[in-house]
Amino acid sequence: MMCAAIDMFREDVMASYSTNEFKGGLKIMLDGDPCSIIENEFVKPGKGQAFNRVKIRNLKTGRVLEKTFKSGESVEGADVHETEMQYLYNDGEFWHFMDPESYEQVSADQAAVAESAKWLKEQDVCLVTLWNGAPIIVEPPKFVILNVADTDPGLKGDTSGSGGKPATLETGAVVRVPLFVQIGEAIKVDTRSGEYVSRAKED
Amino acid sequence: MAQTENWRPSASIEMIRARAEMLSHIRQYFDRIGVLEVDTPVCSRFAATDPAIESFSTSYTGPEAVHGLDLYLHTSPEFPMKRLLAAGSGPIYQICKVFRNGELGRRHNPEFTLLEWYRPGLDYHQLMDEVADLINVLTARPLQIERLTYAEAFERRLGLNPHAVDLDQLRQCAIKEGVPGAGRLAIEGRDGWLDLLLSHLIEPQLGQAGLTFLYDYPASQAALARVREDRYPMAERFELYVSGMEIANGFQELTNADHQRKRFSEDNRRRRQSRLAEVPMDEGLLDAQAAGMPECSGVAVGLDRLLMVLTGTLDIRQVVTFDLSRA
Numbered sequence: 001m002m003c004a005a006i007d008m009f010r011e012d013v014m015a016s017y018s019t020n021e022f023k024g025g026l027k028i029m030l031d032g033d034p035c036s037i038i039e040n041e042f043v044k045p046g047k048g049q050a051f052n053r054v055k056i057r058n059l060k061t062g063r064v065l066e067k068t069f070k071s072g073e074s075v076e077g078a079d080v081h082e083t084e085m086q087y088l089y090n091d092g093e094f095w096h097f098m099d100p101e102s103y104e105q106v107s108a109d110q111a112a113v114a115e116s117a118k119w120l121k122e123q124d125v126c127l128v129t130l131w132n133g134a135p136i137i138v139e140p141p142k143f144v145i146l147n148v149a150d151t152d153p154g155l156k157g158d159t160s161g162s163g164g165k166p167a168t169l170e171t172g173a174v175v176r177v178p179l180f181v182q183i184g185e186a187i188k189v190d191t192r193s194g195e196y197v198s199r200a201k202e203d
Numbered sequence: 204m205a206q207t208e209n210w211r212p213s214a215s216i217e218m219i220r221a222r223a224e225m226l227s228h229i230r231q232y233f234d235r236i237g238v239l240e241v242d243t244p245v246c247s248r249f250a251a252t253d254p255a256i257e258s259f260s261t262s263y264t265g266p267e268a269v270h271g272l273d274l275y276l277h278t279s280p281e282f283p284m285k286r287l288l289a290a291g292s293g294p295i296y297q298i299c300k301v302f303r304n305g306e307l308g309r310r311h312n313p314e315f316t317l318l319e320w321y322r323p324g325l326d327y328h329q330l331m332d333e334v335a336d337l338i339n340v341l342t343a344r345p346l347q348i349e350r351l352t353y354a355e356a357f358e359r360r361l362g363l364n365p366h367a368v369d370l371d372q373l374r375q376c377a378i379k380e381g382v383p384g385a386g387r388l389a390i391e392g393r394d395g396w397l398d399l400l401l402s403h404l405i406e407p408q409l410g411q412a413g414l415t416f417l418y419d420y421p422a423s424q425a426a427l428a429r430v431r432e433d434r435y436p437m438a439e440r441f442e443l444y445v446s447g448m449e450i451a452n453g454f455q456e457l458t459n460a461d462h463q464r465k466r467f468s469e470d471n472r473r474r475r476q477s478r479l480a481e482v483p484m485d486e487g488l489l490d491a492q493a494a495g496m497p498e499c500s501g502v503a504v505g506l507d508r509l510l511m512v513l514t515g516t517l518d519i520r521q522v523v524t525f526d527l528s529r530a
Binding site: 020041042043044045046047048049050051053065066067068069070071073 | 253255256305306307308309310311382383384385388389390394395398399401402403424426442449452505
């Protein structure tokens with residue numbers, strides 16, 4: 001009985017999808033890489049072969065590509081899911097994350113963390129995309145609070161915030177901040193735009 | 204429970220008015236040129252045999268069919284209209300809903316509206332003129348008309364003769380032209396590859412300056428068109444494209460019952476090959492043709508797509524009152 005249950009689980013993991021099941025967000029395997037369907041267009045001459053023209057994002061490289069399938073074809077599904085995980089530490093090579101419920105840990109490489117690395121602060125909760133259990137994409141929180149490690153001392157009396165100056169944050173990210181922001185202060189940054197939002201309130 | 208907005212039509216009220224106006228102008232046009240409006244059954248014991256077209260099926264149970272009678276929803280009113288022609292109706296037209304299973308997308312809805320008409324005594328070139336004439340009645344300004352043979356379209360865009368090249372050359376062409384994924388597509392037969400090249404590389408350019416009629420198709424794509432013996436056997440068939448979209452399909456109609464039966468049988472053989480269900484061929488049409496169907500041309504126009512073109516709409520859902528998800 002146990003074996004049967006495991007086999008059923010395996011089959012579920014290796015599900016394949018016909019073009020009739022294609023829709024935005026479906027995760028499929030293409031040329032060995034996990035991909036996510038962005039757009040699916042049904043193309044058919046009145047009297048002739050039907051096709052699905054699909055726009056796909058390769059989840060490993062982030063590249064968007066197009067692919068044409070013959071309608072009715074089947075494609076292997078990709079075991080991909082997103083989950084919230086807490087960032088623990090970087091050992092110099094890998095970034096380590098923990099599932100806050102199961103305490104299970106995973107390590108993400110440079111390719112998975114990519115540009116997100118500069119926003120990662122220990123304890124912060126990130127959105128991690130796992131493929132066959134291993135991280136392939138790490139997204140930082142939409143807003144992070146980080147300390148200013150270095151910036152030019154601003155001009156006294158300027159509170160308008162116009163102009164601004166570069167500030168290096170504790171994680172290494174460089175953002176433009178208003179002139180009044182000083183070293184050691186905590187600021188709130190929008191990670192999607194990389195822009196300063198406000199000074200972080202102490203609470 | 205939160206009320207959803209799904210009760211609302213997918214078309215705007217303005218669009219519903221535009222459709223009514225289009226239909227009214229079409230009826231006035233046919234009235235003026237003396238083509239009779241007819242109405243034929245939606246449900247039939249016979250089905251379209253074309254392997255690329257899937258009929259919906261249902262069944263009638265009641266008086267005269269205690270154990271049920273299998274019926275197919277028509278995919279076009281073609282067969283019964285041809286029976287009317289054989290019975291001496293003279294020129295006829297019909298506006299009706301037709302049904303095709305498995306077709307849903309930006310330009311497809313499984314039920315859609317067709318305008319179909321037949322002109323005894325007119326050949327397919329004269330019918331192309333009439334199609335253009337009708338559409339120009341519906342548009343604010345007359346549209347430019349272009350005529351292109353199927354071969355010219357392929358030669359112009361891809362530099363190949365679609366009647367002469369073999370399957371591998373078509374496949375290589377699709378790869379060279381960068382059709383994404385062409386290298387791994389398992390398409391059996393030349394016609395599937397021709398469809399791939401046409402739909403991906405040629406169609407988007409057709410009808411960009413007005414109306415483009417594509418005509419004289421490979422004999423293997425004759426459907427119900429007459430085939431002319433030429434350097435290559437040529438199906439006397441045409442399609443109309445506007446803004447890169449297929450709007451109409453017309454034929455110099457096949458009238459010979461024996462040839463018709465061969466085509467139906469061949470369709471069913473290809474259905475078996477592709478593991479599709481065989482369907483009953485229209486014996487009524489075959490008998491009508493044997494009794495004498497007049498030489499004629501005929502055409503079907505997708506009215507939802509025509510309305511898309513007339514109103515500059517890109518999604519068919521916006522021109523039908525309730526799309527499939529709301530039907």
